[in-house]
Amino acid sequence: MAPLPLQIINLCAALMLLLSFAMLSQRRVLTLVDLFALQGLVLSISIGVVAWNTGQPHLYYSAGLTFVLKVVALPLILHRLIRRLDARWESETLLNIPTTLMAGLLLVMFSFALAQPISELATTLTRGTLGIALAVVMLAFLMMITRRKAVTQVVGFLAMENGLFFAATSATYGMPMVVELGVALDVLVGTVILGIFFFHIREQFDSLDLSHMESLKED
């Protein structure tokens, strides 16, 4: 029987993977953002548990930062954006949902295979969850590839960042504080800039559907 903190962390990892799949299958954009916020919450809990278990104070900051940014700030910004842009529904995905889920399954297997050798090298308590962290990154990437709307792409990008954070905590107990702060700022600024882009894209094409941007290609 593994110790309690490890069990909690494993549970969190499983929840994150589940939420990733949920996001992959979700076509309503507002729900997607809620799922993203939930994933952020799970992430911050798991970081908190790791912090409590290893007694590293900077991980507490990291957990707090994740909570503030990914559970509160970014979902709020995204909600407002979606309401203002009136982009509640994702249009038809490029791949239908069941096929996407199957591809996701394959990706999870792939990332577990990849994580195997690293996990053996790592000395941390949480090394078993590295495969899940990689899978979260890949699933988010897959979501970006298969969706058409600009807002969904941003959510996918942020979810990928969640996966990276999780990978960092599970492999090495988190990145240095400076890096985390930098990444957090990048994500915030990136979202704001992308928000501005949304308005420009909609102004230009009367839609947030990215397939319209194919006309920009030069022959």
Next chain:
Amino acid sequence: MMTGYPTELIAVTALGCGWLLIGLLALARPHSVSWVARGLFPLGALAGIVLTGLALAALHHSAQTLVLPLGLPQLPLHLRLDALSAVFLLLIGATSAGISMFAAGYFRTGEGTAPGLLALQYHLFLASMLFVVLADDAFSFMIAWESMALSSYFLVTSQHRIAEIRRAGFLYLLMAHLGAVGILLCFGVLQGGSWQFSFAALRAAHLTPLWASIAFFLALLGFGTKAGLVPLHVWLPEAHPAAPSPVSALMSGVMLEIAVYGLLRVSLDLLHAQVWWWGLAALGLGLLTALYGVMFAAVQTDMKRLLAYSSIENIGIIFLGFGLTVVFQAFRMPVLAALALAATLYHCLNHAFAKSLLFLGTGSVLHATGERNFGRLGGLIHRMPWVAWLVLAGTLAIAGLPPLNGFVSEWLLLQSFLFTPTIPHDFINMLLPLGAAGLVLAAALSGYVMVKFYGIVFLGQPREARLAQARDCGRLERLGLLWLAAGCVFLGLIPVQMLALFSRVTEELLGASLGTLSQHWWLLAPLSAQRASYSPVAFMFSIVAFVALTLLTVRLLYHGRVRRAAPWGCGGSSLTPRMQDTSEGFGQPIRQIFEPFFRLQRELPTPLERAPHYRVQVEDRFWFWLYAPAAALVQRIARLASVVQQGRISVYLLYSFLTLMALLVLVL
């Protein structure tokens, strides 16, 4: 004799920085012609004269080195001043003094780039050439080399509002980059696994014959591109007409020679393994270049294009001499190698003076008449006597007539060719006399080209009425032309002393001196007086005496009976300017004889036309053989790349996703 403290090197370095400073000072009042042209350019010319003196002083000392703690960490700038550098510093200093003086009077307002910016680029160009010559490690060499290329690019495109000039500039930049890649790779090969890039380390590196050959040919490619070796010459006839005249003069007279310096430095100093067929390759390419250049020069109708092709010819002669040096050195005949090298260096110096003079003269004509086309010039000797007489010295020097400098170097080169039968190799023995014959052909044709250049522009009758308004050049321009013309005459009169200077270079590079040149200061007799000797002073005196005698006789016999008629009119007056020989007509025999070399496009009038016109266009075959296919190939590859360019974001994301997966699989 100073050995320890590098006085001259420090002074030369300071001078280079001084040029940079002059360039920066020009930015203080960039639009004021009086500040930039009348104030700063003469200062730059003065620095050139000082540089000449310093180089002469440095030739009498042993090599000096200096390490400046500048640049990247652990990569300080190494500088070195030895005899080879000193000869080329002499060239830069002496030639640029005349050009800068001319430029002081030449630049006016309202021509493309602001004068201050032009002055900055001009002096940066000068300073970077100086540092190319001083550089003693591959990094500082490349930095100086590239800033030379870039500053000259901006100088070429100073009239950037004209699309044709922008195109010429692009071609130049492209070729400059190609050459730089060659040189960079050459240094990469030269280090031979030690990863030390100071020239001392490159000198010490041991290369297998194969790698040494690769390094040599990379250097030939890199420096040949800059020098204009056929078939890498295409940028010259485009870039020279595009640039302002002092810049053309500097590029043709100095920069091409700097490329020769680079080749000499790499192949004779850094690479010691000498292989005879390297020399043969350089010799063959040089011969091809010389003949190709002079043939095309003969059929040009634009003054500057003609001069550009003539530069290609002279570079060919220089490469010929270089190839001969390598052949002699490979067969362990150091004294003959030294003679060939001295002739090569001499020709560099001569070409620098004479070609700058001609380009500057072209600039004066261009300013006075607004015309570069031979078909609309003529008879300018009466309107612009200063320019005409000074340019005459340059044309005679390029044509290789005694007692001017061009003759001496070509004569010396031929002399060294005459010793080739002593080479212990049958094949080369048979081949090299052909090279000598080719050299003589090129020299003779260059005489033809110069007759065309001078005769069409300055002699005969003006082909356009407005040429009567042409004014002679100003005082500063005159001074610059006079300096260069005097250099042409002076260099022709002191061959013994010049060879004594070059002897220091040959001692350093080849281990042989030209010590036993002559017993007399006025008699040039390479190797032995029994074989051949030449006394320029005696030549000059007899020429002067003949001319004076003729003039005197004419004056005495025909006193008071002189009647002026139109030139070439045979005493009659029925000859109109349109009946004179044109540049096309003058070049026609060459076009006819060497027709297979040209790509001709002719438009002949039919007998029934009311307004008949005749047009002939001569194009470079290499352009269609080599460059057009290369450009087409690049286009095709680029189109292949556009297949992946879908324009759909999800596809792009898929690309990065697949890349990520591939990398992960590869790493783990």
